[in-house]
Amino acid sequence: MLPLLDTVIGFVAIMLVLSMLVKSLTSLIKNHVDFYSRNLKHEVDRLALAVLGKTWNQAVADLENNPATQRDAAWFKGINWERLGDEFLTKDHMKWILKKLGAPDAALENLEDRLEVHVAKLSYAFGTRMKNLALVVGLALCLGLDINSFAIWRTLYADQQLRTTFATTYAKTALQSAENAGTTGQKGSAPATPMARSGAAGGSVSPIEEQAKLDQDTRDFMNKLASFQKDVAFGVGRIWSWKAWQQEEEKAAQEKVEFGRLKKLEFGAVELLGSLMTGVLISIGAAYWHDLLRELTSFRQS
Amino acid sequence: MEGKLSGELREKDKKLIREIRGQRAVWVTAIGIIVIMLGVWVGPAIKLLFGYPLASRVQIAYAGMSLLIVFLVLMFGVGSWSRYVPEDSDVAPPESKVDIPTKPAVQDQNATPREGGEGGQANVATP
Numbered sequence: 015m016l017p018l019l020d021t022v023i024g025f026v027a028i029m030l031v032l033s034m035l036v037k038s039l040t041s042l043i044k045n046h047v048d049f050y051s052r053n054l055k056h057e058v059d060r061l062a063l064a065v066l067g068k069t070w071n072q073a074v075a076d077l078e079n080n081p082a083t084q085r086d087a088a089w090f091k092g093i094n095w096e097r098l099g100d101e102f103l104t105k106d107h108m109k110w111i112l113k114k115l116g117a118p119d120a121a122l123e124n125l126e127d128r129l130e131v132h133v134a135k136l137s138y139a140f141g142t143r144m145k146n147l148a149l150v151v152g153l154a155l156c157l158g159l160d161i162n163s164f165a166i167w168r169t170l171y172a173d174q175q176l177r178t179t180f181a182t183t184y185a186k187t188a189l190q191s192a193e194n195a196g197t198t199g200q201k202g203s204a205p206a207t208p209m210a211r212s213g214a215a216g217g218s219v220s221p222i223e224e225q226a227k228l229d230q231d232t233r234d235f236m237n238k239l240a241s242f243q244k245d246v247a248f249g250v251g252r253i254w255s256w257k258a259w260q261q262e263e264e265k266a267a268q269e270k271v272e273f274g275r276l277k278k279l280e281f282g283a284v285e286l287l288g289s290l291m292t293g294v295l296i297s298i299g300a301a302y303w304h305d306l307l308r309e310l311t312s313f314r315q316s
Numbered sequence: 317m318e319g320k321l322s323g324e325l326r327e328k329d330k331k332l333i334r335e336i337r338g339q340r341a342v343w344v345t346a347i348g349i350i351v352i353m354l355g356v357w358v359g360p361a362i363k364l365l366f367g368y369p370l371a372s373r374v375q376i377a378y379a380g381m382s383l384l385i386v387f388l389v390l391m392f393g394v395g396s397w398s399r400y401v402p403e404d405s406d407v408a409p410p411e412s413k414v415d416i417p418t419k420p421a422v423q424d425q426n427a428t429p430r431e432g433g434e435g436g437q438a439n440v441a442t443p
Contacts, residue, residue, distance in 0.1 A: 146393030153389055157382035253378050282374035286381055 017177065019314055024170045024180030025163075026307045027188040028246055032161065032292070033300035034195060035242060036152045038235045043147060045228055051095040053139045054102070057132040064128070065112050065121045073115040086114050100133050145297075153293035159243070159250055162288030163295060166249035176248070184245065185311055192304045253285040337392075344391055348384040352377065 055070075062070040077087035090111075105126045112122060155161070170177045243250050252258035262281050266273040296303075 143394060146389075150386060150390045150393055154386045157386060160378075253375060259372075278372065278374045282378050286378055289382070290385065 017171065017174070019310070020177045020181035021167065021170045023185050023307065023310045023314060024177055025167055026303055026310060027180055027185040028166055028249075029292075029296055030188045030192055030300060030303035030307050031242055032152075032155075032296045033298075033303050034192060035235070035238055036148055036155060036296055037195075037300050038231065038238065039151045039155065040144065040148045042228070042231055042235060043151065044144065045231075048096055049143050050136075050140050051098065053136055054098060054100065055095045057103070057136050061108065061128065061132055062112070062115065065117050065125075066115055070115075077115065083114075090115075100136055103129050103133050103136075105129060148299075149293075149297040152296045153290070156289045156293040156296070157286075160253045160285055160289050161246075161250050161292045162252060162285055163249070163292040164284060164288040165252060166246065166292075169248045173248075181314065185307060189304065189307055189311065192300060192307075195300075253282060340391055344384075344388055347387065348380075351380040351383055 059070045062068070062073055066073050068076070074087055074090045077083040077090065108129060109122055109125055112125075170180060259281075262277070263273045266277055271277065
């Protein structure tokens with residue numbers, strides 16, 4: 015019973031570390047590619063279309079064509095969507111803005127309820143996109159590095175020393191780093207909001223500081239990845255490794271089977287399936303693996 | 317009125333998304349087939365240059381399949397059609413004009429009077 019429990023704990027610890035790596039990488043990509051402001055602009059466009067009967071751009075162009083409102087048009091054109099969050103979509107802000115754009119009073123009734131719907135749609139779109147991005151990042155990482163969950167499980171189950179190390183020291187370190195990184199508690203917690211982006215909310219962080227932080231995050235990620243590859247070398251990159259191919263060849267020789275095309279293909283297929291499975295498993299989320307590992311560790315201790 | 321219009325809009329969005337999806341699916345499949353074919357035919361050539369096992373066909377096929385999987389998930393999961401609206405829908409279609417009520421709210425005679433109120437509750441037609 016204990017070997018199996020240790021194997022499960024070691025495996026879950028590895029999944030947790032991998033999930034955190036994916037989280038870091040997703041966060042890095044999110045900071046480079048701004049999905050949020052595009053969706054925010056779209057929601058404002060939708061609202062303008064419903065209230066004014068024309069899109070935001072058309073309404074601003076109309077203001078621009080009118081000499082009396084040309085100054086307002088310049089202000090509207092100067093809005094930097096990348097620096098705005100959903101706090102922009104408040105009743106007072108939008109009422110003032112839509113009135114400036116020519117909305118009649120009657121069209122502004124129920125504005126608060128409408129805004130709630132738009133904010134909900136915005137959060138949903140952003141959350142869904144982040145989850146999809148995490149899945150892609152997880153798959154790319156596992157397939158690229160060939161992180162095979164079958165090989166990891168098999169090795170942990172077969173090697174007692176490795177199993178004990180991963181079930182105790184490694185699991186403890188993984189739990190600690192997850193707690194430090196704020197991956198605690200709720201299963202399936204919502205993805206980080208765009209407000210977590212450095213400087214997105216108040217614009218108090220300069221671009222140089224923002225770039226420095228991004229560089230630091232990239233370095234941290236690379237260090238964590240190198241450390242993971244070193245620790246879990248037995249289940250990573252087997253398809254790219256000359257040694258692993260030799261081992262497979264020796265294994266086939268011991269079994270008195272020819273290491274021919276079919277055997278090689280089988281080896282490749284197992285690696286592909288194993289990596290694919292790891293990608294799917296880690297897409298469940300770091301919070302889930304953290305909770306599971308904590309419960310399993312306390313069960314082992316008791 | 318608005319319900320009908322937004323329904324029409326949604327149908328139009330869906331149609332556009334389907335069209336984009338179809339076009340991209342063809343591209344993705346074509347690229348995938350090219351990658352795999354390249355793997356199969358270029359593999360032996362690289363093998364001559366670099367030797368075993370760097371250029372083994374299995375490795376190249378693995379790389380091709382991995383790229384294809386990641387590319388497909390990326391396109392379908394994070395690509396423009398995964399959003400609830402197409403990117404270019406910021407141009408208002410002609411039928412999207414919404415009736416904006418400019419008349420005062422009509423009193424509904426059949427409505428139950430409010431507590432402490434005298435008349436029926438206004439049945440406000442909202443856009």
